[in-house]
Amino acid sequence: MAVADRYLAPGWFTRAVFNPAVAFLTRHGVSILGSRVLAVRGRTSGAWRTTPVNLLEYDGRRYLVSPRGHGQWVRNLRAAGTGELRVGKRVEVFRSRELTDDEKVPVLRAYLTRWRVEAGAFFDGVRPDAGDERFRAIAPNHPAFEVLSST
Template identity: 65%
Template structure:
């Protein structure tokens, strides 16, 4: 498994993520944003972070543009979590997508959010060849989520 991680800088952690999370918690989705809540794999405490919810062919996905970060490790251990938008909370289960199935999802994610996250994909964009998307697939976890009714 890849160990690729791009840690956020001070501006992202202290300004951008906090602003997006604040707006999302108040019901204002910023380009599909949600606040992800997942239990910590060691502490069992709820951990939150803003994420972009991707929908492709009627299915929903969470993509980790920064790589194998803490929420991805926690998601693997917990097998699901919650998505928050305002007062609405959706509980879900998560299944990690295999590298061979990621290219169309990564392409769709980059089409929608390249301006925001493109820097984390090492020059690969929505118009890149399939071979390039396959090359970076191990570095970017993707989870298919199923909302519990």
């Protein structure tokens, strides 16, 4: 598998307990550290696909980062270019812009700083205080999108 195609599938606990619990709370209006339910149209089926994500607010902008790599939501968002972020009954329609690897460096550092306990294991041993070159080296493994207004 090429580096750019890397994806680390969630284990049983994450799939069966953690993600459903976070999604349930978020769907009912309780955002945990910025959690949202991301809804994106499937690139083949056109059906809505949902997954819990962490919305990072950094330097006056908002980002979605995939700590596990190039999963289905990433592929769907690339194809659709737009989606919805949901918390309870609030739905925000957005468009996205994928970041270049160089643009990802400060965003990945901020993401790792905020969610190190939850997502640190997926960053190849890189810590928030690592140098830019370490983040640049892992950037291809972690797609990141800027969340933009839909208008």
